[in-house]
Amino acid sequence: MVLSVQGEVDVVTAPVLNRLIASLDDGAPRVVVDMSGVTFIDSSGVGALIEVRRHLHQAGREMLVEAPSPFVARVLDLTDAEDLLPANRRGGPG
Numbered sequence: 001m002v003l004s005v006q007g008e009v010d011v012v013t014a015p016v017l018n019r020l021i022a023s024l025d026d027g028a029p030r031v032v033v034d035m036s037g038v039t040f041i042d043s044s045g046v047g048a049l050i051e052v053r054r055h056l057h058q059a060g061r062e063m064l065v066e067a068p069s070p071f072v073a074r075v076l077d078l079t080d081a082e083d084l085l086p087a088n089r090r091g092g093p094g
Helices: 014-023 043-058 070-078
Strands: 002-009 030-041 062-066
Touching: 002 014, 002 043, 014 043, 030 043, 030 070, 043 062
Parallel strands: 002 030, 030 062
Antiparallel strands: none
8 A cells, every 4th residue: 555645744734644644445565655745744743654564563564655755855864864764765746
């Protein structure tokens, strides 16, 4: 399952994204969150992704951040969230 995220992931939109990802129950063992279209992410966005990854992990599923935009990749690096949010940087914008 691939979910493409566009625009800003902030204090307003992070709870919506969290509920959306958590509600995806198609039985797929992996949820891929394509972040190539994200132009901004703040700490609440990072926190929401970490929380939903924890929730999926407890259910025996995994979550992968796919092609994070340069801004997202920088925030994940600065917050040391890369270990908590595994990212596949291939295929993302350069």
